[in-house]
Amino acid sequence: MxxxxxxxxxxxxxxxxxxxxxxxxxxxxSDDTTPLANTAIPNPTNPTESPDKPVAPNPVEPPVVxxxxxxxxxxxxxxxxxxxxxxxxxxxxxxxxxxxxxxxxxxxxxxxxxxxxxxxxxxxxxxxxxxxxxxxxxxxxxxxxxxxxxxxxxxxxxxxxxxxxxxxxxxxxxxxxPKANDTWTMVHFGDHGIGELPQRLTAELMKPQHKHDLLLLAGDLSYANGEQAIWDVWFNQNQALLATTTTMAVPGNHENKDSVAANVPLLPFKDYAFNNRFNQPGDVSFFSFDYNRVHFFGFTAGAFLEDGKILKEMATLEADLAMAALRRALGQIDFIVIFQHYTIWTDQEGRAPGNPTLIAVEDQILLRYGVDLVLCGHDHVYQRSKPMVLGLPNPLGYVQVMTGTGGQSIREFEPEISAWSEKHFVGLGFSKYTISPGKIVSQYFGTPPLASDNRSRVQHESVEADFELVDEFEVRPRPLRIAKSFVKPPRTEQELAKAYDWQRIYAHTLARNCAHDQPLPGSPLHQYRKAYPNLIG
Ligand SMILES: [Fe+2]
Ligand SMILES: [Fe+2]
Missing domain, CATH: 2.60.40.380 (Purple acid phosphatase-like, N-terminal)
Structure with a gap:
């Protein structure tokens, strides 16, 4: 095309x-197109106007653009x-x-x-x-x-x-x-797509009541899956929002399918469409930034596993969080927020309870430095945790906000919901955060699908109701003595390399990616499965 x-x-x-x-x-x-002047040559035989014989005006030629x-x-x-x-x-x-x-x-x-x-x-x-x-x-x-x-x-x-x-x-x-002590707002969601529901969500976010200063896109954005022109459809559909709202994005497993090398199995993927199509600091697919008194670290969490950077990413995460924890204890920032596609803990049907191995490594880094919030997507539901440590409620842990309800599809939960879960919801929606001095108020606005006996994994299910407030909670800064307890020296990349079995981590994460992607025959993940049956198990 x-x-x-x-x-x-x-x-x-x-x-x-x-x-x-x-x-x-x-x-x-588009805003200064110069129409061509009407270049018709005056015709000397044209009748001339006289007071008693008015001449009908020549029909006006539409300007040629x-x-x-x-x-x-x-x-x-x-x-x-x-x-x-x-x-x-x-x-x-x-x-x-x-x-x-x-x-x-x-x-x-x-x-x-x-x-x-x-x-x-x-x-x-x-x-x-x-x-x-x-x-x-x-x-x-x-x-x-x-x-x-x-x-x-x-x-x-x-x-x-x-x-x-x-x-x-x-x-x-x-x-x-907004200034550091002003109130400001942020929206987060993932798993968007180009269908009717994603466009409905985008239209909702353009409404004045949901105007926001910062937009975080938690991966699985266009679902191009290697059909690169779909990215253009997605960007065109969302330009009005993305050109006027400062936006940061992290890649998901569907961005992993967007390399030009995606049809060349067992080669490092060097040209991810995501990295080409976003202009972000750091490595494009992982970066950190401050927005007023909140520090953010966004990364692939293993979505781009085949780029060979996962250990580097983890070491970067460790160093970044160590510095952020120190700055928080010194009163320079209030909150530390992680922003990624993959969930750490989940109750979505077929995906519970969590993602082992790589996530276990990441989880203990987040806990070591007292991360406040983990914002993610991937599972096409909304689920917000209590503060938790290793999947159990604990005030010293972080709150995970899983907002995979961008509209690509609507999925269901397991019959039993975990003890760490505070709120869960099935439908279309987004998380909105209002940040003021010493406080983050998080709200989830959603709209449920029509009643359905079997809505799990149903694509583009019709949603008719208005968006309504479904969930609301507050996050407060950690008390100083607690904040100080999270100030620890970062481990180097070499120390992390020695501390964990990265070959197993790689294999398990690959297995997770494969399991989540249901790779088609001929896809690179399918090829990996064939090449490493023992590793991927
Ligand atoms: Fe997704
Ligand atoms: Fe995903």
């Missing part, structure tokens, strides 16, 4: 180059470096021949209306930065990335991306990051 589109674009360009109108394409774009040759699409914004003054942007263009792409940006000056701010022709954007460009994974398209620093922290940030020759995006606006 995309190569056809690219071919059509190249064909269009060739045609365009042969006519003198090419120069007129330069100013084409030349489409932009490479309109940017799938624009999305992320956090980079400082949350108040820096943003990463990423977007895509069709074909491999896009003109150099850039971002134009600036603050909305005091007194300028939103309409005026969105008109980049009448109110030019004062700053420019060139984007880097690479080929979009698996497609004859291009991915453009740029990081902007020096944003005015007091004013809304407005920007557009593209080029004079290829076309411009709309002008998008991102509200300024």
């Amino acid at each position: 995309d190569s056809n589109t690219s071919a059509k674009r190249r064909h269009f360009l060739k045609l365009g180059a042969s006519v003198p109108m090419l120069g007129l394409m330069n100013a084409c774009g 030349i489409p932009a040759s490479h309109p940017p699409r799938g624009v999305h914004a992320s956090l980079f470096n400082d949350a108040a003054t820096s943003r990463g942007l990423c977007w895509f263009t069709d074909g491999l021949d896009s003109p150099a792409s850039e971002i134009q940006w600036g603050p909305i000056p005091e007194g300028m209306s939103i309409d005026a701010a969105k008109n980049a022709v009448q109110n030019p954007l004062p700053n420019v930065a060139m984007a880097s460009t690479s080929q979009t994974t698996g497609l004859d398209n291009q991915t453009h990335k740029v990081v902007v620093a020096g944003i005015d922290p007091e004013r809304p940030f407005r920007y557009r991306v593209g080029s004079e020759n290829g076309g411009w995006s709309d002008v998008f606006i991102i509200e300024p990051t």
Whole structure:
């Protein structure tokens, strides 16, 4: 589909180059498209108007609009470096021949209306930065990335991306990051997709009452599963949200199927679509950042096991959390939040009670440094735990919020719910967090499916009711003496390498990924199963 589109674009360009109108394409774009002037030559035989013989006006020709040759699409914004003054942007263009792409940006000056701010022709954007460009994974398209620093922290940030020759995006606006002691909001969910339910969720998140400052996407986003063009559908469906809301994403098991090497078993996967399509700090698929007084660590939790970085990720997690625990004890931050796709503990039907081995390693790292919240997806249900240690309620542990209810499908729970579980829900929905000094209030808004006798693993089940508040709880900062007890020296990568049987961890995690993915014959996981039957068991 995309190569056809690219071919059509190249064909269009060739045609365009042969006519003198090419120069007129330069100013084409979605918000400043220049209509061609009516070039009809005055006809001297036209009748002229006289007072006693009015002439009917010539019918007005509709303006001819030349489409932009490479309109940017799938624009999305992320956090980079400082949350108040820096943003990463990423977007895509069709074909491999896009003109150099850039971002134009600036603050909305005091007194300028939103309409005026969105008109980049009448109110030019004062700053420019060139984007880097690479080929979009698996497609004859291009991915453009740029990081902007020096944003005015007091004013809304407005920007557009593209080029004079290829076309411009709309002008998008991102509200300024709230100050450290201001109340701010965050939304989290995973397991989205491109069907009716995911779009319903996205539409809900665009409503003013659910406006939020930060969006965390907990993996399994497009379910492209190697069909790379599906990513474009997903980004197009969500651009209005993702271009105006600072968003961070972690990969899930379905992103693991998006490597161009996915059909080449037993080779390291080097070109994950996820890493190409998101512009994030660190390693793209694992990173940490602060948003005001909350510290976040997002990572693959083994979803990209075949990239060979799992030990490095765990060592990075250890070092990051050690520093975060110290900073919390020093009063520099209030909370430590882990953000990943895989659940650690679950009661979803067929997946209970948890994920052994790798998770056991991760779990004791999280407990060692007193992580406050673990936000995840993967299981297509909502389940919120009590504070827990090793799957048992314990105030020293963390609260896991499993919000895999992005809409890809709706699943069910085991008949028996674990003692650690505080609230569980079947349906479509999202978690919303309101963070104010010394407090996180977490709410889950959901809508249940129609009654069904067999709704487990039913795809795209119709959901009719409005979104309603289903769950609410608070997290408070740990008392200082408790916070101090979590200050510990980090173990090095070498120490972690010696401390655990990584070959078994690798094999067990692979087995988990295989079990969760139900690999088709010919898929790389299927090939791994055949190659390592004893390891995967
Ligand atoms: Fe999923
Ligand atoms: Fe998943």
